[in-house]
Amino acid sequence: MANISRRDMLKMSVVGAGALALSSVNANAAENEKAVKFDEEWDVVIIGSGFAGLSAGITAAKRGNKVLILEKMGRIGGNSVINGGIFAVPNNDLQKKEGIEDSNERFIADCMKAGLNINHVDLLTQIANRANDVYKLTLECGAQYRDRLEIAGGHSVPRTFSTANGSGSGIVHPMVDYFKKMDGVELRTRTKFDEFILSDSGRVVGLKVREGYKFDSKLLSDDDENTTGEVKYIKAKKGIVLAAGGFCRDVFFRQQQDPRLGPDTDSTNHPGATAGVLLKAFQIGATPVQVSWIQFGPWACPDEKGFGVGSMYNVNASFRYGISVNPKTGKRYMNELADRKTRADAMFRVIGTDKNYPINICDSEAVKNLLPNHLEKPLEAGILKKFDTLDDLAKNYNIPVKEFKETVAKYNEYVKNEKDVEFGKPLDKTVVNDITISKPPFYAERGVPKLHHTMGGLLIDTKARVISTMTKKPIEGLFAAGEITGGVHGASRLGSVAIADCLTFGMIAGENI
Structure with a gap:
């Protein structure tokens, strides 16, 4: 602790010495809002343009909020746009039509069995309760599904819809089109999140980003060596939603969780599936959950x-x-x-x-x-x-x-x-x-x-609020949804529950922000 700068000391007073001790007092963890001049202001800012980010963005915009979605890659959708497009919805109408008996309890039991019973049941219950709501949201946006149900591995009954085009793009593209037609919204690509901006009380009030960022797939993780892009500061009056996905392609971070997962281990994920946003959240005190559980498809x-x-x-x-x-x-x-x-x-x-x-x-x-x-x-x-x-x-x-x-x-x-x-x-x-x-x-x-899905991530509550390690309470102004969170799936996720997870907690974040 001997080499802490005055700037680090300022940050310690802002976010708490305990949280920064946890992150070895990273000098780039956060900035105080008094030290920056914001270039623009939005009600809600969302990091990530996949299922979770789009669900959060549409839901928040429906409530009259000005919403900005940021995507670091040049392409929209992350893993969501390339996934298989299979979406588990317990107790859906097609099950009833086909005489398939299902229940929330059965769905949760299936997930718990696969997850080795270390799942967070309160979060699973939210998915069971709200999956039909987000299914209807995708239909409202224009998504189309086959008129039959699939049974993904580990499910005890068929309860899974598959998109008409057999890809997650069958959900993402209609949601993007729907979002862009809403008032007071913007979806911005090649814009990378770098730091949180915090108030004196520790509330997350904004972001430092780089516009015009060019992702470098040769790097083994989100790395400071890539300095592309122009720095801007964005204020979020009501809050920020982290929907940046998992870290299967972050070779450095995944290998620290499991030393067997070196550079030669192939992954189904897109190149930008890295741990940068997750680690920044840890650095301001967010609680890690089950981060070393990494799933192979x-x-x-x-x-x-x-x-x-x-x-x-x-x-x-x-x-x-x-x-x-x-x-x-x-x-x-x-x-x-x-x-x-x-x-x-x-x-x-x-x-x-x-x-x-x-x-x-x-x-x-x-x-x-x-x-x-x-x-x-x-x-x-x-x-x-x-x-x-x-x-x-x-x-x-x-x-x-x-x-x-x-x-x-x-x-x-x-x-x-x-x-x-x-x-x-x-x-x-x-x-x-x-x-x-x-x-x-x-x-x-x-x-x-x-390598397909990282089970662990940030601890959230049933309102999609990120929970602080130090206070055990929500970090003010910070929400998260989808694969960047942990606890929902336990040790191993059932196929087709990712879309349900991302869309559900994206919607919940959009409702509660």
């Missing part, structure tokens, strides 16, 4: 980078209507509809040190449930392959033919009996529609888990 393909074009084949065809086999044995090794952590762990055991990638398989009936682009694009890329016979498929991947065909026959019997006696995969008619692996051509793709 089990449906990716090793033959392409990132999320790619092959993931949705596994999400909506092979895992639901087919099987995953160990190519060395020709046998199944997991419940293909288990939660993500369970499946990823099982796949890693098969892959081992010799990169023995499992093979994900289904038949021609199964792929009829895919959107055309989810079948055509991976076939064109050569990562998804089509075979006239199971023998041809086995030969291509060096799978023992006899054992493989026995596995397929056994699985088909399980489907007919609606019971998987080996791994407990749900096989009732509402899930697999009596689809077996029997009608050629057959399809196969190699599988591998990739």
Whole structure:
């Protein structure tokens, strides 16, 4: 503590010595509003233009607020615009139409099981209670969904909508268009948040940003080496919403949480999924929650980078209507509809040190449930392959033919009996529609888990207010929603609950700010 400057001492008086001791008194953690001149003023400022940011922005603007959304990248939407577009909504109207019984309690129990029971139940309850509200908001904005429900891994019943275009862009783009038509709003790209501006009482009253920022994907994290952009100070009269997403692509920070996650570990995320905003919030005293829990998505393909074009084949065809086999044995090794952590762990055991990638398989009936682009694009890329016979498929991947065909026959019997006696995969008619692996051509793709979602982040309450480590109370003027927060998903998130999480707490932030 011997080298604290007068400026650091001033900051300690503003935000509290305890909070700054926690962050080693980072000289760039925050500035006092008396020391800056604001260039512009808004009611609400939101950092991030994905599901959470757009939901917060639209909701706040509906209440007559002047709203500014800031996006550091040149493209709008972050991970939201490239995700698979699957959205869990418990107790939805389509479930009732199809005779599917669901409840808030069932939804929460499914999430808790996947999250190893370390989820924050109060936050999960908010999602269960409000998911239908935000679903209706997306419809109001113009989002379109398929007239059928999916069952994502770990869910006990089908409760998941999928966008008509099979991408999160089917929600993001209509919401962006809706937002831009509202009065008193602006969405600004290439604008990077650098520091919070605090009042004497510690309230967050504004931001220091850089306009004209150019993200550098060569850096391993948000780094001071990148000095692009012009500094501006923006005042937020009613508050700031942090909706900056997770940090799967922040190699430095993620590797400190788990030393195995070095630069060679692939991720489904967009390049800008870094920890900068999260760390700045920690530096002003926000409470960290479960930051070291980082999820692998089990449906990716090793033959392409990132999320790619092959993931949705596994999400909506092979895992639901087919099987995953160990190519060395020709046998199944997991419940293909288990939660993500369970499946990823099982796949890693098969892959081992010799990169023995499992093979994900289904038949021609199964792929009829895919959107055309989810079948055509991976076939064109050569990562998804089509075979006239199971023998041809086995030969291509060096799978023992006899054992493989026995596995397929056994699985088909399980489907007919609606019971998987080996791994407990749900096989009732509402899930697999009596689809077996029997009608050629057959399809196969190699599988591998990739870094997908960071479970941990900022502690928020049920009103989306960020909670201080030191006072145990909300940090005045600071809200957060989506993947930058922690606690909702516990150890592992169920597929399709991210959109519900982001949209719900974005809406709640917009209501309470």
